[in-house]
Amino acid sequence: MRLLIVEDDASLASGLRRILEAEGHAVDVTSRGEDAVLAASQERFDLVILDIGLPRMDGFEVLRRLRAAEKPMPVLVLTARDAVEDRVRGLDLGADDYMVKPFAMPELTARVRALLRRSQAHGGPRIVHGPLMLDTIARRAFLRGEPLELAAREWAVLEVLLAKTEKIVSKESIIQAVAGWGEDLSPNAIEVYVSRLRSKLEPAGIKIRTVRGFGYMLEEFKAH
């Protein structure tokens, strides 16, 4: 994947570049917002990592221009400020995720992976999660290349979880996404579908974690 890092701190920028290169990405770095806007207009990037505190043209402005030019790639915003207004402003301007400095590198690489996965899956006919593949057009699922039988409701729940890998999905939002008009689906029913999904997916190493009192989270797939 091709990544653009916009960060004016040379030390952090080089560190990020090396780490993301080690993950197998092609990484370009610029320290100026103007250059970032120009580069994005001429070349295609799969993801932009954007610092807010840039000299002259700040990260908010870069983000605004990228979105105004209808650049669809995900943008991960980095900031040294934790003021909630900054976060809200960033997300309003179309940032896809937000990290406060300093951060642990494994967390950064995990978020980059999640963003790339989501953007690849977005609108595409196939959703891939480790050994699991969903063909959304044929509505057929495969696990380790073998066809996997899924009931309609199980499919729907799985789709919701896959769309938000590594994020907590509340039971209510699953109910909203799964239940048709006028249907009354109880939280207990969702539990049943999740437990059926678990028994089908866990042998392949795919884990759906229960967050007590909240909902579920499809964990990142880690090959052993």
Next chain:
Amino acid sequence: MAARSLRAHLLRMLLPPVAALLAVGALVAYYPSIEPATEAYDQALVDIAIAIGAQIRSTPTEYRLDMPPTVEQVLRTDRYDTIYYRVISPGGSDIAGEPELPPPLGDSGSYDAVFKGQKLRLVSVPTPCGRFACTVLVGETMVKRTRLAREVLVYSLFPEVLIALATLLIVWFGVKRGLSPLARLSEEIKARSPGDLRPIDAAASPEETRPLVSALNGLLEEVSQSAQNQQRFLANAAHQLRTPLAGLQAHTELALAQPVPDSCRAHLEHVHEATIRTARLANQLLALARAEPGGRGTPFEVNLKNVIEGEADAWVHQALARDVDLGFELENAPVQGDAPLLREALANLVHNAIEYSQRGGRVTVRTGRRGGQSFAEVEDEGPGIAPQERERVLERFYRVPGTTGTGSGLGLAIVREIAAGHGAKIDIGDAGGPEGTRGCRVALTFPHG
């Protein structure tokens, strides 16, 4: 404080002039009313003297008082006072009556004197005796005059005292009433949260208090300006501090990912650990500074449930990294406050709970309402905090003796600071874990409303 009471001060200032006015008023009323009465009594004495004078018989050789005892008895009878008389011949010798009765010093017809140890009021009336004039003195004790004077005094003082009392009452309640806009103003200021630096509405206060209000607003403006400067400084400091720390962290992690000799690796690991600790410490110091009065934003209605739902993702990942089962029991818990600070407080509590949990331990975050008050609490199954340590753990940089881990001792101090800013109470208690661990429950209970 009595010395500073405006009311007492006003009363003290008013009391002497009111008292003086009272005295003057009483005197002014007293003399005009006592004089006619006194004159009437004197006139009665003169009448007696004339009646006695009419009983004097004069011959060329002598003067004689020819008064039948019944007449004398009638003349000398009085309800209250004893009446004395003395008749003196033109030559100056006594004809009748009490020879000791003192004569007037001058020519005045009526006078006061002392007789047999008593004060007397006397009149001296010249009475024709043949070709000359005898003198008849008639005096009486002062009983009814004293009585009259007292009554006149009381009747003239009574309305004065009433007026004075009314004045004092008007001052007492008038000051209170007059100052009620000030009282309202101070109520309004008292009701504010410490971080609320908005100007006071000058239009809502009476004209007399406007200078005070505008002076206060000037002060508030300055305070809020300096708070904003401080916030700007903090934001800049945060940026300056955090960016290089992020770089340092990235590079140590990169270095550790390389094949390095073991002797070097140990050092690198120390550097990495120290970097992470420093980063967390920097974050906490900034949070602590933000939690101080100048750093608080305008309070809004915040639902603790929503604050937690917004952070749950990050916390669950922290919990997963330590194999801790993080769960939620969230009910609506509206409070007035600063959302980022509340998030910081709760994040510190959850971080502590995860940090001190065993692998596989449970941590539960709960919000809701109890007895009309919103609360948020975090419960773990860790070692807990002994009762004697519960006060001290809230102090800055205090760590329970024997504690391991990377904490700085600031987390709970931040929670305390933020709780104080929101008027919330912190309770630390046991939660009771499995296998007899004490467990820990830290609850924040917010004020009614």
